[in-house]
Amino acid sequence: MGNFLAGKVIAVTGAGRGIGRAVALVAAREGARVVVNDYGVATDGTAPSSEVAEAVVKEIEAAGGEAVAVADDISTMAGGQRVVDTAVGAFGRLDGVVCVAGILRERMLFNMTEEEWDPVIATHLKGTFTVFRAAAAVMRRQRSGTLIGFTSGNHQGSVSQANYSAAKGGIISLVRSAALGLHKYGVTANAVAPVARTRMSANVPMELAGMGSAEDVAALVVYLLSDRAAEEGITGQVYSVAGAKIAVWAQPCELRSAYASGGWTPETIAEFLPGAVGVDPMRMLSQLSAMEEAARSGTRPNAQ
Numbered sequence: 001m002g003n004f005l006a007g008k009v010i011a012v013t014g015a016g017r018g019i020g021r022a023v024a025l026v027a028a029r030e031g032a033r034v035v036v037n038d039y040g041v042a043t044d045g046t047a048p049s050s051e052v053a054e055a056v057v058k059e060i061e062a063a064g065g066e067a068v069a070v071a072d073d074i075s076t077m078a079g080g081q082r083v084v085d086t087a088v089g090a091f092g093r094l095d096g097v098v099c100v101a102g103i104l105r106e107r108m109l110f111n112m113t114e115e116e117w118d119p120v121i122a123t124h125l126k127g128t129f130t131v132f133r134a135a136a137a138v139m140r141r142q143r144s145g146t147l148i149g150f151t152s153g154n155h156q157g158s159v160s161q162a163n164y165s166a167a168k169g170g171i172i173s174l175v176r177s178a179a180l181g182l183h184k185y186g187v188t189a190n191a192v193a194p195v196a197r198t199r200m201s202a203n204v205p206m207e208l209a210g211m212g213s214a215e216d217v218a219a220l221v222v223y224l225l226s227d228r229a230a231e232e233g234i235t236g237q238v239y240s241v242a243g244a245k246i247a248v249w250a251q252p253c254e255l256r257s258a259y260a261s262g263g264w265t266p267e268t269i270a271e272f273l274p275g276a277v278g279v280d281p282m283r284m285l286s287q288l289s290a291m292e293e294a295a296r297s298g299t300r301p302n303a304q
Contacts, residue, residue: 004222005031005095005222005225008031009093009096010032010096011034012098013100014038014101016040016055019218023217027218028066035083036057037074037083038071038101039079039101050069074099074130084131096145098221102127107160121167121170123167124171128149132189143186145186146190146225147182147190148191149172151175153195179236186230190237191237192221194242216243257277
């Protein structure tokens with residue numbers, strides 16, 4: 001076992017499988033005591049089972065680590081609170097939370113139902129909020145701690161996952177808000193956008209460039225949870241990790257502007273906007289034809 005997280009208590013949601021499991025195992029290997037949360041559902045959010053979280057706890061204990069399982073649904077306030085309460089009750093403190101839990105219900109926007117929208121937003125976005133909210137109260141009193149949300153490159157938009165994309169974009173804004181609101185209490189907040197082989201990435205209609213493993217993602221998460229990242233002042237950031245590549249996303253900012261001395265009318269906007277303000281090209285639009293061809297042929301184009 002290592003000591004990168006020695007003495008720390010880390011809670012991980014969605015820790016029963018895939019990236020969440022890898023984060024929990026690597027965190028434990030680096031000396032953390034771990035709260036393993038997983039509702040144990042299929043990728044569409046159905047068929048919960050507590051055995052999924054318990055199995056990871058057994059793996060950690062077999063390797064000489066300490067862990068406890070929480071099989072609650074973190075899309076509820078009570079579920080998010082229970083993850084945090086379990087950490088404090090079992091180990092006396094909470095130094096980091098990593099919100100990986102998520103589900104998919106794919107549908108084109110014009111066909112998407114409320115039943116396909118609400119659970120995805122609830123699991124990803126509200127599920128991050130419920131844990132962040134409960135953890136922030138503890139960390140504020142401790143005057144230390146780290147919040148990590150999981151986003152996706154799909155926060156830029158998606159053809160058939162408007163629910164997922166909206167949730168992932170919301171998580172980025174939630175992380176930035178947490179970074180701003182908790183900075184004076186010594187608490188950091190960051191987001192990770194993974195590109196890795198998991199059951200949720202299996203049906204993505206393109207080859208994800210540089211696709212790596214769940215362990216690649218876990219290594220970045222463990223660093224962000226560490227004192228070394230806090231000492232560097234890393235907060236409010238979005239990092240992607242794809243195999244050998246780690247990248248940081250730009251902070252949102254205005255690109256160009258124009259001013260009208262007498263106020264705007266549709267006519268003056270038509271004159272100024274195309275040339276003076278212009279557009280910021282939507283990179284993903286250029287990939288649509290390749291994605292459509294892939295759907296027809298059963299192959300997957302590369303995504304850069």
